[in-house]
Amino acid sequence: MKRPVRIIAIALILCGVCVFSVSHPATGLVQDELTSPRLIALKKALEAGDRTALESFWQEVTRTGAPLVEPIAGDDRNVLLTFLWRAKEETRNVIVFGGVAGQEFGKNQMARLLDTDLWYRTYRARTDARFSYHLSPNDSLVPFEKIDLKDQKAVLQRTSTFKTDPLNPKTYLGLPPPSLVELPGAPPQPWIKRSPEVAAGKIEEKRVRSTILSNERKVWVYTPPGYNATGMPYGLVVIFDGFAYTLMVPTPVILDNLLAKGLIPPMIAVVLDNPTPTSRNTEMACNPRFADFLASEVVPWVRENYHVTKDAGKTIVAGSSFGGLAATFAGFRHPEIFGNVISQSGSFWWKPEADAEHEWLTRQFVTSPRLPVRFYLDIGLMETGATPDNGPDMVVVNRHMRDVLLAKGYFVHYREFNGGHEYLNWRGTFADALLALVGKDGGASKTQ
Numbered sequence: 001m002k003r004p005v006r007i008i009a010i011a012l013i014l015c016g017v018c019v020f021s022v023s024h025p026a027t028g029l030v031q032d033e034l035t036s037p038r039l040i041a042l043k044k045a046l047e048a049g050d051r052t053a054l055e056s057f058w059q060e061v062t063r064t065g066a067p068l069v070e071p072i073a074g075d076d077r078n079v080l081l082t083f084l085w086r087a088k089e090e091t092r093n094v095i096v097f098g099g100v101a102g103q104e105f106g107k108n109q110m111a112r113l114l115d116t117d118l119w120y121r122t123y124r125a126r127t128d129a130r131f132s133y134h135l136s137p138n139d140s141l142v143p144f145e146k147i148d149l150k151d152q153k154a155v156l157q158r159t160s161t162f163k164t165d166p167l168n169p170k171t172y173l174g175l176p177p178p179s180l181v182e183l184p185g186a187p188p189q190p191w192i193k194r195s196p197e198v199a200a201g202k203i204e205e206k207r208v209r210s211t212i213l214s215n216e217r218k219v220w221v222y223t224p225p226g227y228n229a230t231g232m233p234y235g236l237v238v239i240f241d242g243f244a245y246t247l248m249v250p251t252p253v254i255l256d257n258l259l260a261k262g263l264i265p266p267m268i269a270v271v272l273d274n275p276t277p278t279s280r281n282t283e284m285a286c287n288p289r290f291a292d293f294l295a296s297e298v299v300p301w302v303r304e305n306y307h308v309t310k311d312a313g314k315t316i317v318a319g320s321s322f323g324g325l326a327a328t329f330a331g332f333r334h335p336e337i338f339g340n341v342i343s344q345s346g347s348f349w350w351k352p353e354a355d356a357e358h359e360w361l362t363r364q365f366v367t368s369p370r371l372p373v374r375f376y377l378d379i380g381l382m383e384t385g386a387t388p389d390n391g392p393d394m395v396v397v398n399r400h401m402r403d404v405l406l407a408k409g410y411f412v413h414y415r416e417f418n419g420g421h422e423y424l425n426w427r428g429t430f431a432d433a434l435l436a437l438v439g440k441d442g443g444a445s446k447t448q
Helices: 007-014 037-047 053-064 152-158 251-260 279-284 288-305 322-333 360-367 394-407 423-438
Strands: 068-072 075-086 094-097 118-126 130-137 179-182 202-210 215-223 235-239 267-272 315-320 340-344 374-380 412-417
Touching: 037 053, 037 068, 037 075, 037 118, 053 118, 075 130, 130 423, 202 288, 215 251, 235 288, 251 267, 251 423, 267 288, 279 288, 279 322, 288 322, 315 322, 315 423, 322 340, 322 360, 322 374, 340 423, 360 394, 374 394, 374 423, 394 412, 412 423
Parallel strands: 235 267, 235 315, 315 340, 340 374, 374 412
Antiparallel strands: 068 075, 075 118, 094 130, 130 179, 202 215, 215 267
């Protein structure tokens, strides 16, 4: 599979209309006054006339990296995170974008330390945070709400000032690569890296034509090591968003690693591409035709060409963001096909345009009898911004969906992580989802 030319733009489009409105800080901004102990000491040294203090500071940061991570007296759950920028040209502003900073440009401008080349911004963050971010010097400050997110050129132009933090050696996938923060308490992600000792399954690229949707798309089919077309049928997981769940969430690697440890039964994975970036929001917004395509065309095609189960209890449908919404709707509409649902940061705020009330799908579960479907739901605690049409935030709607499902008697494994709306977190929790629903230990506790 070819590497995307601009992963950041495509990833933003994949996450749909909520990508620029749902990742805001779960922890506090503390910029009103200088709070970083190291910067307070530096400022005092400069004001006392120590001309070497600034260069010594930059030399130390070059060795140790940024952002600065400093303890808070009497608080072992949180730290101070201070982002830094060394201005080498005329600088009007510097923005911290993403993660603990959120995505509101005007509220995340760095301050300049005296008349030096040092710009900074400090946040309070929990010690279990994991997120990515960009720095944007001389940013236009144009809100993303004024950008057509379906227009890739417009997105690329708006993000043209985004930079990798030159003081942070840790990065994630993207062009430019976003910088990465993983604090010591962040949950481990042990299943995302390939080991030479672990046998690899086979990946085939196919195409599936849909009569229901009148389109065609690529699919990637993973078969486990030692795949055999006879004997016990394999479990099946159907996943959305093509390259995202082969590259950014390395599904084949995760499956190989879990299988090698004997933690899940052998499974076949089918990862569906989107015909176009703009078709995603139309197909995945609780679209009955898309759900019928999955149940009446995709799954029968897989069963015809691969040795997979016909047991809904061993079949999973999975996705993130709008994909999480679509997976949940597929389980709701076709429980005879999909007995397990993985929703990662599902966009449950969604409503039809004509509806005045948000959370349409959650309301359907309220008024419908319990179905034979099991659920894994997760959400990031930094996903607390308003959603379209001033809807409730992502944390609220995911907790609400959890509560409704539990009240109706469904099996629900629910998880919250301290991060934003991004594959950086979903790549770790995807393994947790598989373990919860089909793990050999019978699944973990209902809520977490």
